[in-house]
Amino acid sequence: MPNGRLIFARRPAGSLTVDTFRFEESEIPEAGPGQVVCRTVLLSIDPAARAWMQARTYRERLVEGELMPGHGLAEVIASGSNVPAGAIVTGPVGWQEYALLDATAVRTVEVRSVLSHYLGVLGITGITAHIGLLAVGQPRPGETVLISGAAGATGNVAGQLARIHGCRVVGIAGSSAKTTFLVKELGFDAAVDHRSRSFADDLKSACPDGVDVYFDNVGGPILERVLRAMNAHGRIVCCGGVSQYDTQDPAPGPRGVPGLLTTKRLRMEGFIVHDHVDDWPAAHSELESHVAAGRLRVIESVIEGLDRAPQALISQLKGSNLGKCLVRVGKDPEALPRVIRPAE
């Protein structure tokens, strides 16, 4: 039985295209001592993957010819370690059907919810939103929290968390369908479409008391505009800069840096969720309780088939997705349980 894999074949010159990837088949690996062989169930599709192609980030820049890396949820099918076969794990499986990994590189999931949640709201995505918003942004009840990429995987969770924590929440998204969704379905207090000609005015109207915390997923011209709307002593959480990922030549930075940071005494801070591993259990518990109580709605799009992963990433970078984007992998996806074990 072959192992289907997608290779990062060619660095994109401009926007990402399917030519970036090449499909190949290899043998399914065997587990040596301390290793596990995992069968990929779900792949997380993340805009950061485009940034990895562009430059060194918090990881080395991708090299042409390597397996396309990615985080996923998988079932252990063979083990030379104390992670048993049958365990459901998350880890850096890459864009392939079967992965050979060190057992220390995977986390065993205690499945109490829908499997896909462990890559989204109960996984790194949700924990990123939690730590970025609460530990880095430190919003106080009643403050205005503004979120860009608010209909995206991290943004929608950050916004719902801000609402739960008593803040006025305003979202920025790329279509009127999304802004309507944020307000009507997720309880945002307001949302503005950054593609609208009246964006600057709409933003002002939506934030009549200015912005205290800006959770930024996009960077670029939106960040530049938001800098002017920030209140004194505001905090800008730098979670991502997706507006600058899908190009070989990122634009200059926003005007007002450092000028407005000084005059408004702003704090602008980047973070990587992996630096906060000690806080993961608490964040996970809080998210789990909000989901269980129905306070936090889980928004995800699941696409069927590894071969559609490239198009899923391309579409995501163009802003077409809502919530967490996942690809279901496997020859027989229907046979995969959606819940392995019911909540206790």
Place this chain on the structure above:
Amino acid sequence: MPNGRLIFARRPAGSLTVDTFRFEESEIPEAGPGQVVCRTVLLSIDPAARAWMQARTYRERLVEGELMPGHGLAEVIASGSNVPAGAIVTGPVGWQEYALLDATAVRTVEVRSVLSHYLGVLGITGITAHIGLLAVGQPRPGETVLISGAAGATGNVAGQLARIHGCRVVGIAGSSAKTTFLVKELGFDAAVDHRSRSFADDLKSACPDGVDVYFDNVGGPILERVLRAMNAHGRIVCCGGVSQYDTQDPAPGPRGVPGLLTTKRLRMEGFIVHDHVDDWPAAHSELESHVAAGRLRVIESVIEGLDRAPQALISQLKGSNLGKCLVRVGKDPEALPRVIRPAE
């Protein structure tokens, strides 16, 4: 006896010129209840004055026809308040010989050092360096602290403080004379000339272990370059952005914002010293003890005559000054004591 004053007459179109200002004479004012009339002794010349002309900052944008504002040291000559005539005070006297101020707007100076120090190292400038470096930047002993505008009023104090606190200190300045001065006279570990063609390489060589804290007085292309040199979890203290003040049309911001902030988990934070008034006494005491012990050298340039204030600011914006720039005001400057009362 007339009161000579410099008026902000015309907003500069590009770089500042003497045409921006107009000299006029008025009557010396009289003190009403709660007011003091002050005779200006020394005026502080600060690059921020150019930013006030450009846009709203932490104060309203200057209006053509108003007195040129500025901080100074003055002697109270008449009082309708509990600040007695004869007191030496600092406050917003403006570019004029005599100022009428609310008594609450001035701070009485207990003179124990050279008068000029109370506008520089023992005044807002020194306290800005102290709070920015230590409270905002939070350097640890052994870390590399990089300072731009390092030969300027705030930068030289911030650098010397970092050295006193056990950091490796690297300065950026605009001439080889200045970089030599920083290393030979002020004890910086290294200094680089940002006007040199080899600036990027020189910066790397001067910071072989990267940069942990960057105290930024300039913004612009130097900030962009430094972002690449920052270590993970580094801190950027946004004190000023003088590279963008002397123009009507500030450049775009540095590339790498927010990208490098995220991937390197940087914190970039602006501050205004007036938000930290509670910390001033402790900062002042520490600075005073360093100066008294000879650990902190006081660098200042005093220019004689109010009429030379415009040229002093123009020269400062071009980068010609070393240390704190002051203008001595008064018909009879020779008669002014350099020390009012000797150190006790």
